[in-house]
Amino acid sequence: MRYSREHKQETHARIVKKASVRLREKGAHGIGVADLMKEAGLTHGGFYAHFDSREALVIEAFAYAMDRSTERWRKIAETTPPNKRLATIVETYLNPVHRDDPGNGCAVPSLGAEIARESPKTRRAFAAKLEQMIDMMADQISDVPRKTARRRAIAALATMMGTLVLARIAGSGEFSEEVLGAGREAVLGRAAAAKSVAKKPRAN
Template identity: 75%
Template sequence: MRYSREHKFQTHERIVKKASVKLREKGAHGIGVADLMKDAGLTHGGFYAHFDSRDALVIEAFTHAMDRSTARWRKLSEETPVEKRLSKIVNTYLAPVHRDDLGHGCAVPALAAEIARESAKTRRVFSGRMEQMIDMLAEQFHGMPRKAARKEAVAALATMMGSLVMARVAGNGELSEEILKSGRDAVLGRANPVAKKPAKKATTSM
């Protein structure tokens, strides 16, 4: 039986979406092709009708996940007043619900350590998507020159992702909550530093 091009496209998309979730849950090396295909409701033998290699699927899967994260940030930004956009993104990212949902969360904290040991092509694609996340975050630092905003965005993203990893390691108790809050405070504190009080003028005795 021959399937239409549209059917093949839909099947391909289903495999990528399912793999995207499983890879974030179990890691890039925590699940095999057979299991990925089974989870998508397909046989192992049909894999190469859709992908040249396992690496090709991994690349598509985490690209899909990172694109979803950037799109989510974009949607939050569009729905929020300008002055509250950064805090909305940060508070949503460093939240218990995100900490506890590995399969549908940001791919970078879930996979970055493994991707660093993957092929140059895989790292290049991953890096390109991370650049998009940095650019999206830099847009939220209003009133800053572009170079300064990018620097702040890189620092913010590193803090957010590191905090999320630590919070997940700590579980879901008080320490985990403390880590999430400290991460939020660190990012938003840099973006909105407390204005220094003007020094009192010295008085001279007559």
């Protein structure tokens, strides 16, 4: 039975979306192609009709996950006053909802250490998406020259992502909450971080 191009595109997108969730949950090497295809409701044999290799799927899944984070930040920027955009992004990132849902969260804390050991092609693809995230964050820092904003964005993202890793290691108790709070304070400053605690957390 032959399927239309639209059907193949829809199936391809479904595989990538499912894989992006499972890879963030299980790690880049924690789930095989057969399992990924089963998650998408397909057989292992159909894999190569959509991807040249497992690496190709991994790259697309990583890109999909990182694009979702960047898009969420863009929507925040569009609906939030300029002076509150950075704080709102940090609040949605460093909260228990995001900590407890790695499968639908930022790919970097979940997969960054593994990506550093992947092939040059995979690392380049990941780095390109990371740079887009940095640029998006830098866009929210408008009171300084662009070069300075970019450096601040890099520092902020490094702090946020590292904080989330530590918070997940710490679990879901007071220690983990302390880690999240320290990360918010490091990025935003003590006063702004204290205000963010009182707000209802939203998913990243």
